[in-house]
Amino acid sequence: MRALHIITGLGVGGAEQQLRLLLRHLTVDCEVVTLTNPGAVADGLLADGVRVHHLGMGGNRDVSALPRLTRLIRGGGYDLVHTHLYRACVYGRFAARLAGVRAVVATEHSLGASQLEGRKLTAGVRALYLASERLGSATVAVSPAVADHLRRWGVPAPRIEVVPNGIDLARFRFDLSRRHHTRRRLGLPEDAYVVGGIGRLIAGKRFDVLVRAMAQLPEDHWLLLVGGGPEESVLRRTAHEAGVADRVLFTGERPYVPDGSPGPDLPSLTFAMDLLASPSPEESFGLAAVEALASGLPVLYASCPAIEDLPPQATAGARRVRGGPEAYARAVAGVRAAGPRPRTAPEAAHRYSISRSAARLMDVYAAALSSSSTPSPQKASS
Structure with a gap:
């Protein structure tokens, strides 16, 4: 299996370093795209032997990044796309579907009762999030508390999987x-x-x-x-x-x-x-x-x-x-x-060992790939 991880940036942060640690334990051929800021964690990933692509996105409204990301996904021949952090989740889900990848997983790292990655939870943020979420196969919550917030936002419960952050x-x-x-x-x-x-x-x-x-x-x-x-x-x-x-x-x-x-x-x-x-x-x-x-x-x-x-x-x-x-x-x-x-x-x-979290995520990947390859009822009956 070839998987592409898309993340907003690769500076030193919790989600970014969690991604690096996770890739050391996943039994999958992985590459990473950072939309912005290929910082210290990008250097660490390269040292680990992980290929890192920098999309050079100019800001939240740089829509020219969408076709560039779509071409990158289509050219990579990936079986699954996994997105991390709000901007990457929105652009990554759309790009994955445009590129023909149906197995799309997103991890919600930082959703609280009143904020998402430090930004206020406005109606616009919620609407865009939910519109892109429907294009994915599953949304991973890093805790039951995050899963509860996702359900209250309107994400259907069957689409939510809890995979805790892991530690080494x-x-x-x-x-x-x-x-x-x-x-x-x-x-x-x-x-x-x-x-x-x-x-x-x-x-x-x-x-x-x-x-x-x-x-x-x-x-x-x-x-x-x-x-x-x-x-x-x-x-x-x-x-x-x-x-x-x-x-x-x-x-x-x-x-x-x-x-x-x-x-x-x-x-x-x-x-x-x-x-x-x-x-x-x-x-x-x-x-x-x-x-x-x-x-x-x-x-x-x-x-x-x-x-x-x-x-x-x-x-x-x-x-x-x-x-x-x-x-x-x-x-x-x-x-x-x-x-x-x-x-x-x-x-x-x-x-919360990283090996347990990685094994649980592999189960989510398997389910996403299985559902993406299952023909729809209409196609099965034709």
Whole structure:
């Protein structure tokens, strides 16, 4: 089977890095098209031996991209097209059908109650999404919460398949030597208690809550923010105003796997932490929280469907926190007072292994190919 994955961009982001990890475990000959921004993840895919096409799309309304994408799909002889992220889903589904590919799968990575990949859920966004969704074979939700949002939007339940995001358990298995090396490299004091935040530095992630919480915690508490985004300058200013700028470290965007760029990769940074906090009020899955659990970290979160969908005994070390800086400061202090936990992964992390997710997705592919090759009732009776 030959499959083409179409994604909006390949900068360092959760969906983008999830795609790279997934392609390492799918038993399918895959290529990738990025509509825009062939960034660090594109370099990583090329290093993995995956062919990457850059469509050079100019913006959301660059309709000239549609015939270019259609020609690329038709010329590639692909059996299945898999789209990721809103723009790629809309253009990719139309192009796949124009190119004659009937097996079309889309993954919805970031749909919440009020936003889709950070954009407001307007009537226009919903109408265009649903119009293109009907051209696909199946829509994959990364959590039951996302599946519920899709049903409420009007996507028929039989067309929705839940395939959770996956994590590479081996890469996030705690390594004490890498913890010491990374902390020295970052210049962290030996006795520092490090609270981590991982994700895009955007307003919706509410990392300002963690910055302000630092001002209410003892001076041996540090905040390590992993990610890049438009709010970085605002967060730096907030840290200065709160008097904690010397205890807040910004690492920028970091890859999941070593890619030759300077600085530690994401697992190493996770090992350097003592706790992960995720104050974002609306998450579609909560990948950073699950990866933190895989490295044995206690986790404080405001929203994490990946954890909330499991029984409490499977998510030892995770606790939901509602409120602002004061609530998070109290919660951090409580976790520290309870003492260190063994850095071993709870059951939840094993439930989200990438091998399980890849196997489940292969089942979705098989069903899409089967339905695309089944003759319609009209043709069967003629």
